[in-house]
Amino acid sequence: MTTNRKVDYIIIGQGLAGSAVAVQLLRRGKKILVIDQPAKNNSSRIAAGLFNPITGKKMVKTWMADEVFPYLHQFYREVESVCKTSFFYPTPxxxxxxxxxxxxxxxxxxxxxxxxxxxxxxxxxxxxxxxxxxxxxxxxQQCGYLNTTEYILSVRQWISREGTFLEEDFTEESLKIDTSHVEYNGWTAPRIIFCQGTRQSRWFEWIPIRPLKGETISISADVETAYVINRGVYIVPAGVNKHFRVGATYFFQDRSEVCTDLARRELEEKLGQLISFPFRVIGQDWGFRPTTPDRRPIMGQHPDLKPLAVFNGLGTKGVSLAPYFSDVLIRSLENSGTLNNAVDVSRYKSVYWSVPKIV
Ligand SMILES: Cc1cc2nc3c(=O)[nH]c(=O)nc-3n(C[C@H](O)[C@H](O)[C@H](O)COP(=O)(O)OP(=O)(O)OC[C@H]3O[C@@H](n4cnc5c(N)ncnc54)[C@H](O)[C@@H]3O)c2cc1C
Known part of the structure; x- marks a missing residue:
């Protein structure tokens, strides 16, 4: 196929990571091509969408909360306003x-x-x-939830209006890499950004993404509350009246692609201790979070192949980390900012140099 269509960026994957990167580029007037083959159990679709600056058993302020939280509020509101849809629900x-x-x-x-x-x-x-x-x-406060399905769909429609969206599998064999650009099935771009979650491309196989299985249950309950409730488990409205999402479990060892009784029992038990109203379980979901050993996202240019970049490792906090750090990444790729060492992919370059090279 001849190369005849030029864009500024190709993005592979449109979960929370790819969506945020696409938004950053569209708001800067860049031409983009996004390729994504959605699957029901992609982490971003399973996520209950909670964002919360004070987390964990010890209830500590999350990493970089003072930067990340004000940014995310502005970011999702702006996307809602551009897309004329609602998916962002700040809630105490x-x-x-x-x-x-x-x-x-x-x-x-x-x-x-x-x-x-x-x-x-x-x-x-x-x-x-x-x-x-x-x-x-x-x-x-500064907490709430994002209806991730609605958000991703809205961003997809924005991409289709102002760029190109292809719902298909990206085939690695079709990518040709030059020193200054890439070519893919007739498309050419100076940069390609891989936002694939737990599905790694061969050029970034060396980055340590550790899939962490999580399950949620959906419940129906005749209750109204002004709050997201959280202690051991969280309860978040699920977009349908009187339906809620309850999550989540954390099982590193479990690689099975199914819902388990163990997870359902754990969630039901913790929920029973937390709340005072009756509920009925009406569904269950599983997914794998793309976590990293140091719990920081991974982003930046490939050590050898400069047109290639990655944005991954959002772990358990994709909703809050993706907006701010997609901006950090795009600023660095556009030479208007530098990457913080804590998130720069180059912190793993010794791993890259120690494995056989596939180019
Ligand atoms: C049970 C559970 C509950 C969670 N709850 C929350 C929560 O409440 N709040 C929160 O902030 N986070 C939550 N998370 C974490 C959050 O879901 C992740 O941080 C986030 O979704 C990661 O986004 P991603 O875009 O990196 O990956 P993904 O969501 O996996 O997206 C990657 C996309 O790339 C596509 N892709 C990959 N390879 C290819 C290819 N070759 N061709 C075409 N397409 C490709 C995939 O199909 C997918 O659409 C939860 C996760 C789980 C599993």
């Missing part, structure tokens, strides 16, 4: 305390300037009737 999050000690700790911490913009209230007694919260709880 309620996290019941597990003990009086934890309550005391948060009474002190909430006055700390580092937490002031995230903690809006500390309740010292049971306050939210839908939750088992005998010791009260914490209301966290």
């Amino acid at each position: 999050l309620y996290r019941p305390f597990i003990s009086i000690e934890e309550q005391n700790e948060w009474m002190a911490r909430s006055a700390d300037v580092a937490f002031k913009s995230y903690v809006s209230e500390v309740f010292t007694h049971s306050t939210v009737p839908q939750v088992n919260d005998p010791d009260g709880g914490l209301v966290v």
Whole structure:
């Protein structure tokens, strides 16, 4: 096939990573070609879409929250406004305390300037009737959820309007790599960005993406709450009245591509402890998160093949990390910014140099 169609960037994959990269390029007026073959169990489709700056058993502020959270609010609102759709739902999050000690700790911490913009209230007694919260709880702000399916679909329509979207498998054998550009089935571009999640391309096989299986259940419950509820598990509205997504499990060892009874039981049990209302399980989903050993995303140019770049490793926090870091990546590729060492793919270049080269 002859090369006759030129774009500035080719993007492989349109999950949360590829969508954010596409948005960054479209808003800069770049010409793009996006190739994606969606599958039901892609991580981005399974995700409940929660974003929350205070996470984990120890309830700590997530890495780079002060940069990432203000950015994501602006980013998703802007995409909603361009696409004239709704998929972004900022909602306060309620996290019941597990003990009086934890309550005391948060009474002190909430006055700390580092937490002031995230903690809006500390309740010292049971306050939210839908939750088992005998010791009260914490209301966290700058949280909420993204309807990931709707968001990805909206971005896809934007790409189709202002660029090109191909719903098909990208075939590695068809990519020709030159020093200054790539060619693919008649398309030519100075850059190609791989945003493939746990499906790695042969040129980036050496980056340590570790699939982490997660499962969620869908429930139906006759309840309304002003909060996302989170402690051990989260409950997030699922886009249909009275339907909610509950998640998620973390099983590194499990590589099976099925829903398991073990996960369902774990989620039902934790949910039963957290909430005070009856529910009915109406569905279950599984997916693999693209995690990294140091829990930081991986991005930047290939060490040898300069037209090739990667954006991956969003792990358990794709919704919050993708907007800010897609901007960081595109600035660096456009020579208007540098990559932070913590996310630069070059931190793994010793792995690259130690494996046989496939070019
Ligand atoms: C159960 C579960 C719950 C989660 N909940 C949350 C949550 O609440 N909040 C949160 O922030 N994160 C959550 N996550 C994590 C989040 O889903 C990931 O961080 C994110 O989806 C990763 O996005 P990605 O675009 O890198 O990968 P993916 O979603 O896997 O997207 C990659 C895309 O590339 C395509 N692709 C790959 N190779 C090719 C090829 N050769 N040709 C064509 N297309 C290709 C795939 O088909 C896919 O569409 C959850 C994950 C799981 C599994």
